[in-house]
Amino acid sequence: MDVWSYIWAGMLAVFAGPEALAVFDIGISITLVMVIFGFLLGIVVGAIPGLGGPTAMAIALPILISVFGFAPDALLPVMGCLIGIMKGATIGGAVPAILFNTPGTPDSYMTTLDGYPMAQRGQAKKALRIAHFSSASGDTFSDVVLIVCAPFLALLVEAHLDLPEKTALLILSLSFVAAAVGGSVGKGLIATGLGLLAASVGTGEDFYPRLSLGAAALNRGFPIATSVLGVLIVGGVFHQMTQIAADRMRQSVPTPIPQETNGRLTWADRRALMPVIARSAVIGTVIGALPGIGSTLAASIGYTTAKARYAMRKGIPEFGQGAPQGVAATEAANSSVSGANMIPVLSLGIPGNTAAVFLILAAESIGGFAPGPSVFRFTTDSVNPELVIAFGLFTCMFVANLLNWTIGGIFMRSLGFLVRVPKQRLLPVVLVVTLTAVYVQDPRMEVIWFTLGFGVLGFGMRLVSMSPLPFVIAFILGGRLEDSARQAFAATGGDPWFLLTHPLAAAFVALSVLIVFIGVRSGRA
Numbered sequence: 001m002d003v004w005s006y007i008w009a010g011m012l013a014v015f016a017g018p019e020a021l022a023v024f025d026i027g028i029s030i031t032l033v034m035v036i037f038g039f040l041l042g043i044v045v046g047a048i049p050g051l052g053g054p055t056a057m058a059i060a061l062p063i064l065i066s067v068f069g070f071a072p073d074a075l076l077p078v079m080g081c082l083i084g085i086m087k088g089a090t091i092g093g094a095v096p097a098i099l100f101n102t103p104g105t106p107d108s109y110m111t112t113l114d115g116y117p118m119a120q121r122g123q124a125k126k127a128l129r130i131a132h133f134s135s136a137s138g139d140t141f142s143d144v145v146l147i148v149c150a151p152f153l154a155l156l157v158e159a160h161l162d163l164p165e166k167t168a169l170l171i172l173s174l175s176f177v178a179a180a181v182g183g184s185v186g187k188g189l190i191a192t193g194l195g196l197l198a199a200s201v202g203t204g205e206d207f208y209p210r211l212s213l214g215a216a217a218l219n220r221g222f223p224i225a226t227s228v229l230g231v232l233i234v235g236g237v238f239h240q241m242t243q244i245a246a247d248r249m250r251q252s253v254p255t256p257i258p259q260e261t262n263g264r265l266t267w268a269d270r271r272a273l274m275p276v277i278a279r280s281a282v283i284g285t286v287i288g289a290l291p292g293i294g295s296t297l298a299a300s301i302g303y304t305t306a307k308a309r310y311a312m313r314k315g316i317p318e319f320g321q322g323a324p325q326g327v328a329a330t331e332a333a334n335s336s337v338s339g340a341n342m343i344p345v346l347s348l349g350i351p352g353n354t355a356a357v358f359l360i361l362a363a364e365s366i367g368g369f370a371p372g373p374s375v376f377r378f379t380t381d382s383v384n385p386e387l388v389i390a391f392g393l394f395t396c397m398f399v400a401n402l403l404n405w406t407i408g409g410i411f412m413r414s415l416g417f418l419v420r421v422p423k424q425r426l427l428p429v430v431l432v433v434t435l436t437a438v439y440v441q442d443p444r445m446e447v448i449w450f451t452l453g454f455g456v457l458g459f460g461m462r463l464v465s466m467s468p469l470p471f472v473i474a475f476i477l478g479g480r481l482e483d484s485a486r487q488a489f490a491a492t493g494g495d496p497w498f499l500l501t502h503p504l505a506a507a508f509v510a511l512s513v514l515i516v517f518i519g520v521r522s523g524r525a
Contacts, residue, residue: 010394039088042090285339
């Protein structure tokens with residue numbers, strides 16, 4: 001099969017897959033239905049402060065797997081729904097940020113700086129339309145970059161990196177994540193070490209379980225769902241509960257201000273916003289392609305770059321006082337991450353951000369698709385099913401983009417009332433649903449205790465301002481790092497210095513040390 005045949009096969013897998021329903025005698029595939037459902041659910045979840053896309057993806061994943069099972073046909077519906085949630089939550093987070101000065105997601109915090117002042121001036125509808133236009137534009141740009149760059153990067157890695165180099169690349173990724181998002185380099189390294197330690201329990205190629213302390217429950221190791229959901233979701237729920245108890249003012253909701261009826265964007269408005277949208281889309285795409293950083297940093301850099309560019313310019317409100325460019329810069333930057341974070345996922349098998357963690361978790365749970373360089377191996381004499389799935393995922397992303405351009409703006413503008421849902425009632429529901437979802441996927445009482453234990457760990461990390469993301473990424477990559485190191489050790493004839501005797505591997509290791517060193521120096525400064 002040639003490239004175009006694979007692209008066509010991926011599109012057919014989405015549009016001509018197993019039929020879910022028929023509209024006017026036209027069959028609608030289950031994958032298409034799940035993308036639509038996930039997209040609308042993502043907008044709803046993003047509009048509720050305190051939840052966000054990763055939370056919804058974490059809760060939905062075990063439920064989706066229990067519904068669709070572990071057959072290869074389940075991959076596209078499950079991952080299509082998760083992609084829809086990821087993209088929908090990004091634009092949904094702008095709703096409470098603009099209307100009530102309450103960010104629905106962390107990356108929409110910068111939207112409050114100019115979106116809420118616009119709402120106070122009676123321009124809430126215009127601010128929401130700016131957010132939607134910017135978000136859809138940035139998202140589409142990053143998806144185009146994904147389709148161009150991911151296969152190229154994967155083929156480059158497959159052609160030039162051997163086992164020692166791949167091992168060193170994983171070490172470089174973990175070092176970068178620890179230094180960039182750990183809160184500090186020391187905290188990031190501690191979180192990464194804890195993740196590698198947890199991934200080592202009960203696993204390995206030995207004839208007896210490792211680090212099980214003689215406990216039969218630990219012989220099988222920690223299921224990946226318990227650690228990821230426990231640290232990210234349960235730990236976050238515990239932390240938010242304590243914040244609510246400490247500050248009752250968080251329960252108050254600002255009263256909306258009467259808004260003007262005409263909030264449409266003219267073509268002149270769109271042309272004026274396009275330069276800042278383009279600049280922020282590039283920033284978000286570059287940051288999203290780096291493993292572990294995520295959309296919050298992209299939104300911050302996009303906003304500050306636009307602020308420096310448009311400072312003191314005539315005819316534009318001051319940033320922080322209701323500048324439309326501020327809303328556009330933030331939303332374009334954080335939305336352009338959603339496509340770019342799939343570049344390291346599909347080409348290297350490394351999570352781009354928290355949302356990408358659950359896409360890898362879905363692939364590992366169902367099987368039949370192993371994100372990494374081998375996905376984009378083009379074969380002419382036979383069919384590479386993983387490549388068909390990859391192009392199916394690209395199709396799902398563009399379907400979500402089409403939904404964003406068509407119904408996304410209308411749907412997001414109708415959800416302002418969701419910000420009034422009391423968080424103290426919502427969080428216990430999230431906790432119960434998360435534990436239920438974990439138990440449904442693995443019906444053992446041990447998994448509940450594991451999830452709660454990792455929740456306590458995640459809560460403790462947040463108390464000391466330690467990001468849980470390095471822990472999660474290290475846990476996911478721990479097994480792959482060990483397998484790669486073992487294979488490289490065997491392939492080099494038992495050379496214990498294989499990371500230093502291969503030039504490119506040694507360069508990756510040196511770069512890892514340099515990143516940690518620069519991070520330590522920056523922290524001291």
